[in-house]
Amino acid sequence: MKYAVFLSIIIASLLSAPASLAKNNSEQALVKPGTFDFRLTAGIGGIENPLKQRDNISSPLLPEFSYYGDKFYVENLVLGYSLYESENWLIDAYGYFNNDGYFFADSTSEKLVSIAGITQNTWRASKVAINFQEIERDLSYLGGVNISHIGPWLRTNFSMAKDVTSVHHGEEISLTFTKPLQWRSLTATIQTGATYKSSKINDYYYQLTDTENTILLRQISVGDTISPWVNLNLRYHFNPNWSLGLSLKKTWLDSKMKSSVLLDKTRYHTGFVGVSYRY
Template sequence: MKKLLGLLCCLTTSTAYAQGDVKQPQLIKKSTIHASITLGYGGIENPVLGADNVTSPVLPSVAYYGDDWYFDDFSLGYSLIETPDFYVDLLGRFNDDGFFFELDGIDKLYATGVIRTGTDRPTRPSASPINLTPIERDLSYMAGVASAVNVYDSVWLSAAYFHDVTHVHDGYELLLTGSREFKLFSGIAGIEAGATYKNEELIDYYYTVLPSESVVRLPKYDLESAVNYHLKVSYVYPLSDSFSIDFKLKHTWLDSHLARSHMIEKNGYFSGFAGITYHF
């Protein structure tokens, strides 16, 4: 279940499309529950050192858009202002950093397997036994305000602020994105680029290795706030009223300072999914 939850949260688009009379199966009619399931292949690279990547052959989705409120998988929103070219929403969603520690059971591992010490093999002290605290990081749910404006020919610029309302780390995120969708070979293609600012409290909670979690003395490394960048491409090709071909691929570049932390082994990661979608 956590694998599917993580895939949904990491692959959902920034902009949701709710249109009243659209017949394409990939778009959502207002006041109608839209459920679908995609069979194919996809997953998330895990940038945490020693953690496994996550893959899945199935990706379900459920969404509902009413006149004011909506849910889209695990995002919940309420529309404050909505026009064809501008909106302001109250919005809640999961923070994606927590999934890196939940998706493959990393809470069962000890820091000797997931920290980087600067050598090929960590030096273990000879004393035994060693009592360590497992690396455990909780998921947090973020809530805030999101807004977007159509600046030119279906080019949308959006901004959002999310704060931890579950008091896991009491941190916040700021998001800026630009996106555009256009018709291509009888389907709909999309491209999105953006930046996400994560404050120091959020970064420190997820990516600091505590002394009780490590059998080696780590060099002091103070984490700071981080700005991650991403680029996403997607394509939907309708086959019928019930079936479509779906493809989405996203690459996230981690902040250079964050990528040098003890827990991270990559400066970026991919997430994506491709397959045949059945729309109920």
């Protein structure tokens, strides 16, 4: 039922969106084919790690790059090929890294954590240590289709993608609403959306394998999840090259994720604030 509502919202939003294009807003988002863009931001930011006993992922630098050819494009680690492109509609074949794998990026430290008493789904009391920090998961790359509608007030993205790297064989479906705003030299983008992840993704990243489950914790499959999120981007342009930017995103993981023994929290932030130079 939950997914039927989710899909209904997707279809309704795509069909009911007005057909005309907001010229002013689209002007901000047009790019000349053959253009390579590079922006480097120096500041502070990173990803709050929702995994148990994992360090947050932080960086003083945030590089962003993009290249647009006649059909092909690259935006950071997203690769895409335009199948159909009109003033209002974009249909792309595209691929991107599944973000769950990023949380396992710091798996080398040696902290040992007792799990006694911290999980409710243990079937026996235990004080045997599990080294959470040594749990490793592979990054996966998802490939699929992205459909965008550019309306006068809103940009709507709907994407479906599947693991093409045979890591977990899972699928993701995303729905994103984007509202761009501009006031003189200040641009703002407000985004909200939700991401569906299949049980294969959740079970791969958020369940212990038999080898890792040394104390035989009873685990319940997380199952399919839908996690909503909001994102705010602010950027003040001093000139075409220099700007000051702030990006903040909050994600609420589906409540089903509470059953994962690997997770410490079911909400996390990502963000970055800093000074940017665009080449």
